[in-house]
Amino acid sequence: MTVNITAEEMAKQRGFIEKCAEINSRRETPPTAHVHTFGCQQNVSDGEKIKGMLAEMGCGFSDIPEGADIIIFNTCAVRENAEDRVFGNLGALKHEKRRNPDVIIGVCGCMVQQEHIVKKIKRSFPHVDLVFGTNALHTLPELIYGQLTERKREFYVPEGDGVIAEGLPIRRENALKVSIPIMYGCNNFCTYCIVPYVRGRERSRSTEDILAEARTAIQSGAKELLLLGQNVNSYGKELGTSFPELLRAVNAIDGEFRICYMSSHPKDATRELIDTISECGKVTRHFHLPVQSGSSRILGLMNRHYTREDYIKIVEYIRERIPDAALTSDIIVGFPGETREDFEETLSLIREVRFDSLYTFIYSPRKGTKAAEMPDPVSAEEKGGWFRELLDVQGDIGRGLYEKYVGQTLRVLCEGEGRTDPSLLTGKTPQDVIVDFDGDRSLIGGFVNVKIERAYQWALVGKIV
Ligand code: 5AD
Numbered sequence: 178m179t180v181n182i183t184a185e186e187m188a189k190q191r192g193f194i195e196k197c198a199e200i201n202s203r204r205e206t207p208p209t210a211h212v213h214t215f216g217c218q219q220n221v222s223d224g225e226k227i228k229g230m231l232a233e234m235g236c237g238f239s240d241i242p243e244g245a246d247i248i249i250f251n252t253c254a255v256r257e258n259a260e261d262r263v264f265g266n267l268g269a270l271k272h273e274k275r276r277n278p279d280v281i282i283g284v285c286g287c288m289v290q291q292e293h294i295v296k297k298i299k300r301s302f303p304h305v306d307l308v309f310g311t312n313a314l315h316t317l318p319e320l321i322y323g324q325l326t327e328r329k330r331e332f333y334v335p336e337g338d339g340v341i342a343e344g345l346p347i348r349r350e351n352a353l354k355v356s357i358p359i360m361y362g363c364n365n366f367c368t369y370c371i372v373p374y375v376r377g378r379e380r381s382r383s384t385e386d387i388l389a390e391a392r393t394a395i396q397s398g399a400k401e402l403l404l405l406g407q408n409v410n411s412y413g414k415e416l417g418t419s420f421p422e423l424l425r426a427v428n429a430i431d432g433e434f435r436i437c438y439m440s441s442h443p444k445d446a447t448r449e450l451i452d453t454i455s456e457c458g459k460v461t462r463h464f465h466l467p468v469q470s471g472s473s474r475i476l477g478l479m480n481r482h483y484t485r486e487d488y489i490k491i492v493e494y495i496r497e498r499i500p501d502a503a504l505t506s507d508i509i510v511g512f513p514g515e516t517r518e519d520f521e522e523t524l525s526l527i528r529e530v531r532f533d534s535l536y537t538f539i540y541s542p543r544k545g546t547k548a549a550e551m552p553d554p555v556s557a558e559e560k561g562g563w564f565r566e567l568l569d570v571q572g573d574i575g576r577g578l579y580e581k582y583v584g585q586t587l588r589v590l591c592e593g594e595g596r597t598d599p600s601l602l603t604g605k606t607p608q609d610v611i612v613d614f615d616g617d618r619s620l621i622g623g624f625v626n627v628k629i630e631r632a633y634q635w636a637l638v639g640k641i642v
């Protein structure tokens with residue numbers, strides 16, 4: 178069962194923040210914290226809450242672990258290489274602990290929701306003081322207080338379907354582009370994916386809480402809201418509302434701003450959703466719709482609940498209703514049992530759909546998932562070859578794809594210094610395409626109209642009109 182953390186519990190944690198702040202204020206200099214977040218936007222959002230709590234405890238922040246008083250790794254478990262990077266970085270902290278035995282080293286996030294990982298940290302990384310799971314984020318003040326008053330190793334990974342903790346302080350990474358979680362967890366159990374095991378069951382925040390956060394962000398100058406969830410399309414099912422309804426409500430907030438969202442599951446990308454997006458002017462004209470494979474046989478083994486044909490129908494409807502929409506996707510190469518024929522179905526799908534860009538991954542077995550038990554006869558070398566072939570095919574498709582924007586005038590959110598040239602400004606079009614243009618720095622943080630003059634493979638260049 179999902180647990181809403183009570184106001185009393187949150188007040189108790191606030192009390193621990195004050196106690197920590199009191200202890201820290203007695204130091205000659207304020208403590209510094211280094212928070213390193215790995216992985217997806219949901220983790221980045223959690224990282225902003227970790228930093229929010231630490232800031233209220235009186236901490237300053239450092240981009241490097243060396244010399245920090247508190248080091249926290251907020252980890253990702255989605256693929257093995259993400260976990261390997263965490264272990265590599267954790268190993269390197271051994272010297273830091275030797276140099277400064279008082280440093281508090283903590284590990285949280287998706288990795289530590291797995292028993293075998295916790296065991297490995299216990300055994301092989303004795304310099305780690307604190308391990309806390311995704312359901313224990315809001316208890317960080319109490320855990321830090323414990324470390325400040327009595328140094329003993331603590332492992333706190335509560336079981337359960339997941340919690341919702343409202344009212345945590347947030348230290349935003351970017352005031353212009355603000356992430357707002359709308360739901361947590363996932364119920365889909367795609368057979369390759371560890372997320373449902375480490376993030377618990379689907380649970381939605383109340384529409385009022387989301388709208389209040391959105392309004393405050395807009396009033397504080399945010400120009401882009403990123404609505405976050407593992408599968409935003411199933412927002413609100415247990416509350417008797419829906420993602421389209423939420424989009425309409427956010428779209429109705431006063432002011433010029435853009436609404437983005439991620440991630441979206443094709444099985445729930447309904448016509449109603451696409452109609453809603455076409456009618457809501459503030460919603461991004463970019464659909465990121467992870468297809469994972471072009472073979473219906475593999476999609477079945479992945480437990481994705483749609484076929485290649487279903488997916489193509491969705492794409493056709495998007496292009497009919499929103500002809501200027503950009504379309505991107507995720508693809509996994511080398512799922513257990515995938516044959517050359519299955520892989521060629523993926524190649525033919527991407528040739529047929531012509532995605533604007535792709536995020537491509539080689540399948541990585543995750544302990545505890547169904548796919549990890551399936552026979553997987555194709556060698557790593559062969560999968561590597563397929564992977565490079567996929568990149569080549571997409572490279573050919575991507576070439577010249579942005580030419581269609583030349584001559585168009587697009588509304589652009591100006592975000593900062595140029596990417597093709599730092600003397601220019603940079604921003605994003607409603608399709609999320611990068612565009613550089615000449616202009617005064619005072620324009621950063623606002624919207625401008627830009628006429629597109631040139632197209633590169635990954636960016637546009639234009640002029641303010
Ligand atoms: N191996 C490879 N890629 C994966 N993804 C999720 N789990 C795995 C895995 N075990 C990819 C999917 C998902 C993206 C966020 O990560 O494509 O859409």
Ligand code: SF4
Binds near residue numbers: 363407442
């Ligand atoms: Fe993983 Fe599938 Fe849930 Fe996405 S929808 S988080 S791929 S289980």
